[in-house]
Amino acid sequence: MPAPSYGLVATFETAAAVYHAAEQVRDAGYKNWDVITPCPIHGMDKAMGVKRSIVPRISLAGGINDDDLVYQPV
Amino acid sequence: MAHAEHAAAAPAILNEVKPAHLPRAVLVENNRSFSWITDKICGIIEGKTPAWWWVCFIVACFVASFTVAGITYLVATGVGVWGHANPVNWAWDIVNFVFWIGIGHAGTLISAILCLLRQKWRTSINRAAEAMTIFAVVCAAIFPVFHVGRVWYAWYLFPIPNSNWIWQNFRSPLEWDVFAVSTYGTVSVLFWYVGLIPDLAILRDRFEAAGNRLRSFLYGLFAMGWRGSNRHWSNYEMAYLILAGISTPLVLSVHTIVSFDFAVSLLPGWHTTIFPPYFVAGAIFSGFGMVLTLMLPLRAIYRLEDLITQYHIDCMCKITLATGTIVGYAYGMEFFIAWYGANPYEGFAFINRAFGHYAWAYWWMIGCNVITPQFFWFKAVRNNTTLVWVLSIFVNVGMWFERFVIIVTSLARDFLPSSWGYYSPSIVEIFTFFGTFGVFSVLFLLFIRFLPIMPMAELKAVTPQADVHAHGHDDHSHTTGLGDPIKLEKH
Numbered sequence: 001m002p003a004p005s006y007g008l009v010a011t012f013e014t015a016a017a018v019y020h021a022a023e024q025v026r027d028a029g030y031k032n033w034d035v036i037t038p039c040p041i042h043g044m045d046k047a048m049g050v051k052r053s054i055v056p057r058i059s060l061a062g063g064i065n066d067d068d069l070v071y072q073p074v
Numbered sequence: 075m076a077h078a079e080h081a082a083a084a085p086a087i088l089n090e091v092k093p094a095h096l097p098r099a100v101l102v103e104n105n106r107s108f109s110w111i112t113d114k115i116c117g118i119i120e121g122k123t124p125a126w127w128w129v130c131f132i133v134a135c136f137v138a139s140f141t142v143a144g145i146t147y148l149v150a151t152g153v154g155v156w157g158h159a160n161p162v163n164w165a166w167d168i169v170n171f172v173f174w175i176g177i178g179h180a181g182t183l184i185s186a187i188l189c190l191l192r193q194k195w196r197t198s199i200n201r202a203a204e205a206m207t208i209f210a211v212v213c214a215a216i217f218p219v220f221h222v223g224r225v226w227y228a229w230y231l232f233p234i235p236n237s238n239w240i241w242q243n244f245r246s247p248l249e250w251d252v253f254a255v256s257t258y259g260t261v262s263v264l265f266w267y268v269g270l271i272p273d274l275a276i277l278r279d280r281f282e283a284a285g286n287r288l289r290s291f292l293y294g295l296f297a298m299g300w301r302g303s304n305r306h307w308s309n310y311e312m313a314y315l316i317l318a319g320i321s322t323p324l325v326l327s328v329h330t331i332v333s334f335d336f337a338v339s340l341l342p343g344w345h346t347t348i349f350p351p352y353f354v355a356g357a358i359f360s361g362f363g364m365v366l367t368l369m370l371p372l373r374a375i376y377r378l379e380d381l382i383t384q385y386h387i388d389c390m391c392k393i394t395l396a397t398g399t400i401v402g403y404a405y406g407m408e409f410f411i412a413w414y415g416a417n418p419y420e421g422f423a424f425i426n427r428a429f430g431h432y433a434w435a436y437w438w439m440i441g442c443n444v445i446t447p448q449f450f451w452f453k454a455v456r457n458n459t460t461l462v463w464v465l466s467i468f469v470n471v472g473m474w475f476e477r478f479v480i481i482v483t484s485l486a487r488d489f490l491p492s493s494w495g496y497y498s499p500s501i502v503e504i505f506t507f508f509g510t511f512g513v514f515s516v517l518f519l520l521f522i523r524f525l526p527i528m529p530m531a532e533l534k535a536v537t538p539q540a541d542v543h544a545h546g547h548d549d550h551s552h553t554t555g556l557g558d559p560i561k562l563e564k565h
Contacts, residue, residue, distance in 0.1 A: 019542035022304075038108050038276075039534035040307040043542060048304055053312035 015041050022047040099385035101194055101536045106380055108534050115273075115526045115533075116280055118376055126375070127523060134515035141509025144502050145220055153223040155502045162485040162497035167221040169477040170507050172332055173360070174214035174514075175255065176353075176473060178262070179325060180361025181207030185265050186321035189314070195389050197532040198381045202372065203365050204266040205525075209517040210364075211259045213510040218251070247334035254331040258324050265317050267296075272310070273526040275300035329357040336480065343423035343484035346411065352404035356473060359397035359443070362390055363469030368518065370463045372527065381528060384457060391450040391462060394469065398447025401476075405444065423484055431496055432483045439479050442472020 012018035015037070022035050026049040035041075035048055045052075102111070148155050158165050181203035188196040219228050231252045233242050242249050275297035281290035300306060333353035336344035366387075373382045412424040427436050446468040449455045456462060482497050499507075521527070534540055 015540050016542045035304040036302045037304060037307065038112075038302060039272075039531040039540055040311055041304070041540060041542060042535075044304045045308050047542075050305060050308055053309045055309050055312040056316060059313075059316050 019044060019047050099195075100383065101197065101385070102533060103380040103383050106537070108537070108539060111381070111530055111533050111537075112276060114376075114378070114381070115528050115530050116277060118522065118527060119277065119524060120280065120284070123523065127519060131516065131519050134512045134519060137512025138509050138516050139512070140505040141216065141513055144506030144509060145216070147502055148220055148506070149225055153221065155500060156221075157498055157500040157503060159495065159497070161488050161493045161495050162482055164481055164485060165497050166478075166499050166503045166507060167217040168335070169474070169481050170510065171214050171217040172353075172477045172481075173474045174210045174217075174510065175258075175332060176329060176357035176360045176477075177364045177470075178207035178210040178214070178258070178361060179329060179354070179357035180365050181205075181210075182258070182262060182265075182321055182325045182328075183358050183361065184365070185269070186318045187325055189318040190322060193389075194536045195386050197536050198378075198386060198528050199365060199369055199390070200532070201266075201269060201525075201529050202369060202521075202527050203361075204262060204269065205518065205521045206361075206364060206368060207262045208259070208266060209514050209521075211255065211262065212517065213514050215255065215259070216506075216510060216513075247331060247338045250331045251335060254328045258328045261317070261321050261324055265321055268310070268313055268317060269529055269532075270525065271297055271300050272302065272531040273529060275302065276530060277526065325358075326354055329353045336484075341484050341488060342417070342419040343427065343480065345420075346408065348404055348407055348411070352401065352408075355397045355400035355404065356443075356476060359394060359401055359447070360469060360473035362394045362397065363466045363473065366390055366394070366462060366466035367470060370459055370466070372522065374459070376527075378528075381533060387459065387462060388453075388456050391456045394466075395447045395450040398443060398450075398469070402444035402447075405440065419489060423487065426487050427479055427483045430483065430487065432479065432486070435475050435479050436483070439472055439475040442468045443476060446472065 010021070012021060018035060018037065019041060022044060025033055026047065035044060037044070044050075106114075156165070156167065158167075181200075184196045184200045184203045185207075188200075219225060222228050222231075230240055231242065231249070233244075274293045278290050278294035278297050281287075281293060330350040330353065333349035337346060337349040339345060369382060369390075370387075373379060409424050409428075412420045415421075427433075446465050449461075449465055455465075486497055487494050
């Protein structure tokens with residue numbers, strides 16, 4: 001009996017190939033998957049269905065919090 | 075081809091005027107692959123330390139020892155070992171501070187403003203330019219910190235609530251400088267580090283594969299678990315964009331505030347409104363001079379012609395030309411306003427600059443800063459790498475003289491002829507300044523030996539292979555030189 005598979009890995013030769021593959025995986029409804037690339041691929045967020053990064057909100061919260069600390073009366 | 079289709083759909087007038095086909099500049103020559111870029115940049119770090127590196131490093135350490143010796147002597151003896159005396163109470167210390175701070179500005183311009191403007195030619199030079207910025211700030215900081223005399227009180231510059239009830243003079247531009255420069259240093263380090271993360275991960279994996287556990291661990295520590303996942307890239311690109319946005323005002327603010335050190339005073343020759351834009355243009359001018367001085371030898375030594383192409387050199391030369399011309403205009407405008415303002419002291423200050431005791435410095439400045447960049451109008455000059463390098467040295471020299479002329483000539487001849495004087499540097503400050511080139515070189519040599527000198531991921535992102543819509547090599551993988559590649563989508 002073969003060992004139960006933990007996951008699947010596929011390699012792609014071109015950026016276009018991994019991009020279109022990502023679109024298909026997204027449309028197939030997979031949740032727990034990722035695309036690993038040596039550089040940011042333009043449009044990959046959309047192809048993967050990844051939401052907008054929360055980094056701006058974290059930055060804003062950090063900035064406001066820091067202001068709050070700096071201007072505390074001493 | 076997309077061009078042909080585009081032309082067919084265009085008005086018939088194009089058939090009559092026969093527009094020239096302008097080939098777009100390629101950012102990575104010879105259609106290099108991802109693995110070639112990785113091997114090329116990592117190879118610099120992984121290879122055996124070249125003999126020239128050791129020679130340069132030892133010489134740089136020796137030169138840096140002059141700064142250490144000069145500062146040690148100053149701290150042990152007192153700030154009087156420098157040549158300052160009434161009326162010239164600011165001299166080489168502030169000249170050298172402004173000189174080094176100015177150099178840093180090209181790095182920030184390349185990493186922040188050119189990033190926001192989507193100038194893709196920044197990719198191959200931004201890492202080294204940002205390193206240059208940080209090391210220049212280190213060299214710059216030495217002077218104001220030690221010119222306070224009793225350096226152990228330098229922390230009084232920071233408004234730390236303390237039991238001594240010392241509060242800083244917030245109306246002084248010198249205090250603003252503390253904030254401007256420390257913010258600048260911090261953000262520059264952050265920008266540099268964020269850019270390094272994906273490349274450190276590449277080095278981590280390569281050293282792991284090569285069996286070098288220690289270096290793999292160290293690079294891995296700073297790569298913070300980078301895997302190259304698209305979820306990482308998504309956050310990474312957003313963080314980079316935010317940092318670019320935060321740094322953009324810094325390109326303008328830091329040297330504006332440095333210029334306020336002078337402009338806010340009432341001294342003739344300093345008290346002018348043109349100073350902020352004039353200083354910012356001068357800073358970017360000097361910074362690009364230094365980028366050319368550093369990058370052209372690196373390009374030759376490591377055979378990086380495919381990554382720093384002639385197009386990159388052209389772009390850097392053109393920015394040097396533009397900012398150098400702004401500086402030349404500012405010199406002329408200063409003279410015009412001195413005359414037009416009809417203030418006899420102001421008029422005297424400028425006549426004195428050009429024809430007084432320090433005229434030799436003034437004409438060095440004019441020669442290097444006004445005439446040198448004008449050579450960059452000519453393609454033949456820009457194509458001659460050796461000549462570009464020599465001219466970049468003149469830019470560096472000229473910008474040092476600019477600060478010397480502004481600071482020293484104005485102070486040496488102020489309102490009262492009875493207090494006039496002539497400043498000459500002491501041997502201690504000559505040594506201290508000379509040594510900062512060693513400090514800078516030591517740091518830069520360590521950088522090129524241990525860190526990737528170019529952002530590999532960003533270079534890959536501007537190659538045709540990274541474009542998911544690529545139909546062919548010639549379609550829209552290139553830049554127009556005007557910014558983003560023009561999208562000639564077929565669908």
